[in-house]
Amino acid sequence: MSGVLQTAALLCTVGGLISAALALAATRRPLAALRVLLDLLLAAGLLRLTGDPDLRALTTLAAVVLLRQLVSAGLRQDHRIAAGTEP
């Protein structure tokens, strides 16, 4: 099963890179494209965590989750400033 999962995770990673490039082309906003990329990288990380994961898979996924939180917090702050609700 691990070979199939590795291939599925690789497909998700490639899909994430393509989707991020498409999102960047469509919206012209790099952070929106980064959000798309991180979502699909998260899916890839979760697929790698299926079965018997090693420490590297665990730390990679933890890093992606941390990065997602940072980007989301940054975008939300950006959105609030743009909407004029931030003092």
Add this chain to the structure above:
Amino acid sequence: MITAADWQEEVLSEQSLRSWVDLLVRLVEAAGALIIFFGAGLAFARFVSLTARRRREHEFTAVRLGLGRYLVLGLEFQLASDLLKTAVSPSYEDIGQLAAVAAIRTALNYFLGKEIAAERQELDAEEQADSGRGDPERAVP
């Protein structure tokens, strides 16, 4: 003739219980992985379709919300398999590794749930603002 003791020995022995739980763990994990992969594939197809139609950012966010729901559902299955594994974990090392994986999955589930709720609010606010402005893209069928 099979006695109760034989039945207990053959069907409820530790070895057979372990193999049954292993099978269940693999099935539940496979279901979780399938859900995550299906969600990712669907999101990718929608991203391509949105780009082809030159849609705006909040529509990408809506697709991401859908993907987030698939990820949360897949994670629930993976957490279920972690719980099943605790039934037959033989060593402290296995239990420690299981605890780390379960902790990451639980934290991820919590943060994903919070993120989905926050983005849903953001999306609703943007949609309300668009309808208030009389969004020209929405006026065209």
